[in-house]
Amino acid sequence: MIVTGTRAGGITAAESAAPIKVLDADALSHVGQPNLNQVLTQLVPSFTAQAFGGDTANLTLSARLRGLSPNHTLVLVNGKRRHGTSNLAVLGGPYQGAATADLDLISPSSIKRIEVLEDGAAAQYGSDAIAGVINIILKDDKEGGDGYVTAGKNYDVGGETYAGTLHVATKIGDSGYLNITAFHRFHDFTQIGGLDRRVTDRNGNLLTSTSSPSLSAIQQQLYPGMDRFPYVNRINGDAQSRLTNLQYNTAYDFGGGEIYSFGTYSKRIASAYENVRVPTRVSRTVAGVTTYFDPEGDTPVNGFSPREKIREDDMAFTGGIRGMVDGFHYDLSTTFGQDKNAIYTVDSANASLYADTGFTPTSFYDGFFKSTEFTVNADITHEIDAGLATPINLAFGGEYRKNVYQIGSGDPASIYKEGGQSYPGFRPSDAGVNGRESAAGYVDIAANPIDGLKLDVAGRYEHYSDFGSKFIYKGTGRYDFSPAFALRGTFSTGFRAPTLAESYYSATNVSPTAAFVQLPANSAAAKLIGFQNLKPEKSTNYSLGTVIRPVDRLTITLDAYQVKIRDRILGTGSIYGSGGAVNFPIVTQAIIANGNVLDPTVSQTGINIFTNGANTRTRGVDLVVSYATDFGDYGKANWTISGNYNETKLTKLIAAPAALTNPATGTAIPLFDAGAQSNIETASPKVKVITSVLYSIDKFSATLRGTVYGKSSAKLTPDGGTYYEQTIGTAFIGDIELNYDITPDLGLALGANNVFNKRPPTVPLVPGTTNATLVNGGNVLDAPLTFSPYGINGGYYYARLNVSF
Template sequence: MRNYVTVSHIALATCCMLGMSDDASAQQPGPVLVPVSATVAPDPLADPAPATDPQDGNEIIVTGTRATGITAAESAAPIKVLGEEALSHVGQPNLNQVLTQLVPSFVAQAFGGDTANLTLSARLRGLSPNHTLVLVNGKRRHGTSNLAVLGGPFQGAATADLDLISPSSIKRIEVLEDGAAAQYGSDAIAGVINVILKDDAEGGDGYITAGKNYDVGGDTLAGTLHLATRVGETGYFNVTAFHRFHDFTQVGGLDRRVTDINGNLLTATSNPSLSAIQRQLFPLMDNFPYVNKINGDAQSSLTNLQYNTAFDFGSAEVYSFGTYSKRIASGRQNVRVPTRVSRTVAGVTTYFDPEGDSPVNGFTPREKIREDDMAFTGGVRGTVSGFQYDLSSTFGQDKAQIFTVDSANASLYADTGFTPTSFYNGVFKSTEFTVNADVRREIEAGFATPITVAFGGEYRRNVYEIGSGDPGSIYKEGGQAYPGFRPSDAGVNSRTGKSLYLDLATNPVEALKLDIAGRYEHYSDFGSRFIYKATGRYDFSDAFALRGTISTGFRAPTLAESYYSATNVSPTAAFVQLPANSAAAKLIGFQNLKPEKSTNYSLGTVIRPLPDLTITLDAYQVKIRDRILGTGSIFGSGGAVNFAVVRQAIIANGNVLDPTVSQTGINIFTNGADTRTRGVDLVVSYTSDFGDAGKAVWTISGNYNETKLRRLIAAPATLTNPATGQVIPLFNLGAQSNIETASPRVKLINSVLYSIDKFSATLRGTIYGKSSAQLSPDGGTFYKQTIGTAFIGDIELNYDITPNLGIAIGANNVFNKTPPTIPLVPGTTNQTLVNGGNVLDAPLTFSPYGINGGYYYARLNVSF
């Protein structure tokens, strides 16, 4: 077990701005940039320090060996600090899952449509994933290239992929739950997640783990190894290798196009559209009647390599850290029934058989990704004439090649009698290059503490690229499930951003902390912004303090939101994601995306009525103007209201749609709304020492969060309903519910970590409040679907066989709680689902606690 690591007055709100933050505490030894409110972490080359007494009123436990996650009670802004021991007591080897089980305001995505299911995202405080900035060792982490396109609470996500950072490489995580764009630049509206990598000078640790979901598959096998060594007398080098395999899960039931709710083949009476040949072929499909496996986790294989190193030359310290990740994943799509791909010549009809035998079985196409992700940071820091400096450069790139496999091109087969079964759809590539210069100096002014003056600048260049697919993937409508990117979709777009900042932090009197920051940014594609932040805290006594913040911020639209172009298909529909910054979008009347603007307020209190008891309560409000949202479906055909201009825009954008589908249209990102988010964060932490009977750390942490749409923009005049003379709503009830109700307003985590001698147990219970979404089979009539309040229990039991070898068994969601299934349209006689899907008994995928039920695992831990 590791010792406690403590940080005094940890507050990213008082860090030395972008690029510095609390990076210093992660990179000792040597002269470093350290916020005035932070204590430098122990020298990793020195002997280990003894565990810090959590009863010390001037120290804060960085949730390490015996804790599960608390707010850093002495900070001037709300922040949760998670130590490596806390991270290790979550069974699923996935950083998104770790954080969602430890941080109440953090919710991980359960299921994504199309390629979004291959790179799941997460969000903080009910806002967009793009509103949370991810840092590694205080440096900005690049975003994924795989944009989450389809509608839902996580639509538009293109932020950093936390799954590409191994939990075993992390020393601690600091989650700042406060607007911080004035310190870190664009994106830090909901908060900041700062991942601090291990900086040990010797030793190592690792584990192997295996687990699976209760009855839906999802077999998981993972292993990791972290090694550390000295570099000379004043340096260290850490390297971590991680590999994880996760198999498919299947949580859906019968395909409503094929069978009734009892699994019986539909008859000519129950579905008159079925032909005699269809009724003959359907029973011959693989796994009949459970033929459709679209609902569930993707299968994935992920390998991560990470390093963190530094060397102190005396006058300056050189440091570097980086990651490389390789992910290969595939997700099942809707099954194509045996008659979906056919060819008729001289009156004789033949059906495509991907397996090359008879009878024809239909096929289940899969969307596949081959992803290479890398990041590299190098820098130097030191002190010159009393000025502490940190100069660094970061390069990050995410490249995702997209394929459709086990598939067919229906038009190509009909026209030529041949079709490939695998297609290369094209490539996404997102690149970010950042240069930071940060300077800090303390100036005596007769206050209780010196004034910390921090200033610096940043240059950042972003590039987003879409590469087109192979000829078979773009012939007419392309391969089933996911057409390739056409040359008209492809392109390279870039922008640059430059910024300057100034930060002043001090204690005018002993009990009062103040921090004021201002930042000026200029972007090459939309101009300039000035933002600010003011933070204060007053300690009335050791037992009571008040703290508060007011700040402005902004988020630059990602290049993916601005330029992504592709066609999304199902067996019955084809919709084009129209690029927001395109001529085709302007044909309808949409304009280029502009930045979102935000104003944040927070007011909180810190109470310590007893030496072992800490209570923090923080209320907040976040107003976002010109928020970027994905519109609902705008129909060109097959909808309640259809528009010729939509069909014209699709043609102008160069897209060719499947001629056999019944619904076509577009979706687009636009600055569509103003929103207001209000909430409260509560953390109660108490330590019980039972002497020879052991020790327990109790934590209650909760979040109440409510987002309201305050203004919705009107659709362009070209989208006027001829029947009513009114423009259609751009954001239908479904899109509105994704913002306001699809995430639970309440999430409460209760946990206890009990330890005695060689044994420890973690018990955690999470209560998720109800959530709801409006679903529609046709974009016209909507049906409210609710996921009720749920209790999710987790348990882990640990036993140290030797000081260097331990075993753990546990379960996440031990009672196998699953969300409700999608119902039929009330009064339906033809098995129409309220979301227009094909699978009966499929779960509501906006579930905040996942769709797979319980996950049960064992783990073998080693250290040396």
């Protein structure tokens, strides 16, 4: 029985009027990597997980449905809204702007099942449920428990992973239960590539003054002493992380109703390498004598590899009461969620502070992000017998929500001039507290007017303290012509207010050669250029599908959909103040007005900003075919083929402010350059197909899974001038897991994800060049294309010991 996509009870997934996938605990347990994002990406075709993030986004990877923004998917736990992360994904790419719930903070072993509603549901659950809803149902056992320990590693790039979990359930009196789950995971760095074009050629040979005239004699002397030479640049790879999750789910039936509560606490400590700083990067000259800084005090100077680090504390608590009064079922609840990330730069230096004083710390406290969400819900359902095939199900209720987003400033050394290398601290001008309140009321009516016909109509009125009011609605229908064939369809509208992070985030993003300010969208500095405050997105969803059950144990569902989003919030391409193909003095003025100080040694400066920049149209098809086979004495097999075709088009691009007019052409520059446009339209594959079989006989079982990812591409540029299209071709990723039950309560699993070690291509040189100019302007000569839909690390092998009691 499902509880997502309808407020009527007693409906199965096969009977649903909306497309919904149900993943039970058994399905979740046969994925090797102990990470809920990876679990869902291997089981749900329309779900894609981020492989690599820039800057702090690499410490909190995101995911999305149907090729839309992660912010367009609403995550629920036991039907209640889950708060979002405070760690905004800032840098460009398909996941830019993500500030939604962090699925990695929910332990797979605490989950009874996951219901993935692949349909617009803003009118039912909240205005941001444009792409769909992921509802995580926690275990509610009354006794027993289970757990596992696992260890794994990527084939040849590091990434050692160790994890353990324990879930325990017990009765509370005669009418209650308590479930507690503890989880801990360590995941080490991976490194993919590392040759740096400032240090070596593509073969790892040290550059000479002949091959690189700009390389001085002192640099040639110092570079061979760098750590891990010639693979000195470690920026491309997974972060190292230590994650601890604690969860509980409890309820007690006192006769007239039930009180319940569930919650989580998570602690994550993680760090990610950034671009290496070569030995001559930080120096001091006094009386004509130049000294070079090295945090390790090596002789000769060794250079350094700075890391960005977070200490994250995340908590959520829900408490409520539900029951029945005079035929009305009520559910009254309140939820509080908070995510705080303290940000550090370690193994680094402040170049200006060292040049000015002869001293610099090697570790910097950069400040913090904090987001909180407080929600109060009242949900009531009542059945009305009107002489139809089944009683009418009337549901209505309301929601109050308060959100607060805060940025705290860093220590003095982190904000002295340009700050620490790789990630400067947040300045007092970046810091601030911003909040909003919203209130909503909804009505949902579900009925079966005649046998075989299901209708569901919902309307929702929302009022935001900063955006005013909006009414949205949804209509769903299904007709079963026979037990073997049904048609279903949906029409809905949505209204997503920008997250507070999208509106107010401010920071400086740096590399060894560039410094770009993420200008707050709602700031006075943004208005200096001509940008206005963010406004809500508006969406219209259509879907039409069929459910076919031609023979016993065979089910086929096919659903086509279209999602139109107006005034979509996107991150612009790079808008240059200096060092670009086109530069604007007003951009430099806005950076100064915002209080940011940039590294004077970089060659490129500018801004990025979130803005209501485009209208988009997403069209696609979801297919699921499942069949169960019983071979008698020779075992059983469950076969599944599921696929998704998805294409997003930019149907309208908003013009840039007049201040950003190209003097050479007399026209405004595009706000979304070719690279930013490709992130929306082509950087995710249009096709993803998953085929799997779970075979079991006696004590042995095997899971075989094959996933085909279609072609994806992105346009990259070294300078904002010429763009070069880079393509990741169609790929087949194979997974295998073998299980053996040693005893009824003890089992062993051995497996591999991406068993053939498939990896994406590397970033190439600009065609026709011989001076190591990369098409994305980076430094790593053998870096992977990080928009890869199947990750950058290649194969992962693992062992797991399962226990139950």
